[in-house]
Amino acid sequence: MNQPPMLRIQVPASTANLGPGFDSLGIALGLYLTIEAALSERWEVIIDCEELHGLPSDETNYIVRMAQKAAAFYGAAMPPCQLKVKSDIPLARGLGSSASAIIAGIELANTFCCLELDKEEKLRFAALEEGHPDNVGAALYGGLAVGIQREEGAEVVSLPVVGVEAIVTIPAFELKTEKSRSVLPDKLAFGQAISASAASNTLVAAICAGNWALAGSMMEKDQFHEPYREELMPYFAEVRKIARASGAYGTAVSGAGPTIITLANIEAAPVICQALKEAFPDMTVQHVPLVNHGSLVQAGK
Known part of the structure; x- marks a missing residue:
């Protein structure tokens, strides 16, 4: 088990649909959820921004629950951590706040459980959790994410965007x-x-x-x-x-x-x-x- 003593995760916000691309198109935006994580004896979430004020500071926090769920999905147990969390992404505003938390949870589990997941495996869990691949695809891959959700899993093609x-x-x-x-x-x-x-x-x-x-x-x-x-x-x-x-x-x-x-x-x-x-x-x-x-x-x- 080669775990780092501290981990920094940064996940971009995302916009989805772009009009007619309903549940299938997403673009990553330069607003971020940022987490500093370290192993601890118990779960502790330290909120370091006004945007997330009032959210749970223990293992009921959504990011923690996603980390635990992602670890279990891939047959591991997520160890407790101290998380310092700040975000530029407004909650419940259509800018991918839940998708960024899901991706952050996966990245926590991937590192601290030594899962060695590739992006396709990360997408598999994220799209199942979110229900569609547009926001999570953009948050995971960046750029324009063009995707489809199927019973057997999600497929996403990531394309760069320039000049806009x-x-x-x-x-x-x-x-x-x-x-x-x-x-x-x-x-x-x-x-x-x-x-x-x-x-x-x-x-x-x-x-x-x-x-x-x-x-x-x-x-x-x-x-x-x-x-x-x-x-x-x-x-x-x-x-x-x-x-x-x-x-x-x-x-x-x-x-x-x-x-x-x-x-x-x-x-x-x-x-x-x-x-x-x-x-x-x-x-x-x-x-x-x-x-x-x-x-x-x-x-x-």
């Missing part, structure tokens, strides 16, 4: 995924499903080709979820209108919401960010880079 940045408009309220999913229809008409999947296909192809103007247009052609979720986010249309007028490529609901994500080129991003700050003073508007790396694990002293 994000602006996130974050309301002050939380929106649980369960509530956001409850407004979705049980089925779509055949023709509507064809049109919706065509938009998703074209979105991925446009990103691969570096045609962000077309990608942004396709982001705004969703028929899978946004038309049904708009009632939960009445500000969405106005954010999209202002962003478009300020030079954005495209705007979509981030994950299950309530955050709205806008993609733009590097020159336009600060202009859009300022316009949205002025229009929505009660919301948090941030200019955030897209990142092509997933979780990072470093042994410390």
Whole structure:
């Protein structure tokens, strides 16, 4: 057992769907969950940021539970640790906070249980736990994660993204995924499903080709979820209108919401960010880079 005395884990946030890529597309964002971990006689979670204030400080903490569950999934027992945790990722806002915690738990188990998992094995557990591979795929691999969830496991293709940045408009309220999913229809008409999947296909192809103007247009052609979720986010249309007028490529609901994500080129991003700050003073508007790396694990002293 060759365990480091201290471990530093950094997991990026993620946005999912990008409009029509429902439950199948995710992009890693430059906001991070950071954990410093060391073996201990008992579990202790030290929260070092306002974002996570009030979360459990013992083994009922979600990150601890994910570490224990991941270890058990691969036939090991997770030893207790002291965790110092801080995060830039808002909770229950559609920016992959749960996915980052799942990946962090896997990385803890992988190191302290000496599992030697590759990324495909890590993805297997993460996608089963999350229920879809978009956020966890982006948090694990970085860049654009294109994935599918099947009974036998998840498949993800990771692609780099360049020449574009994000602006996130974050309301002050939380929106649980369960509530956001409850407004979705049980089925779509055949023709509507064809049109919706065509938009998703074209979105991925446009990103691969570096045609962000077309990608942004396709982001705004969703028929899978946004038309049904708009009632939960009445500000969405106005954010999209202002962003478009300020030079954005495209705007979509981030994950299950309530955050709205806008993609733009590097020159336009600060202009859009300022316009949205002025229009929505009660919301948090941030200019955030897209990142092509997933979780990072470093042994410390």
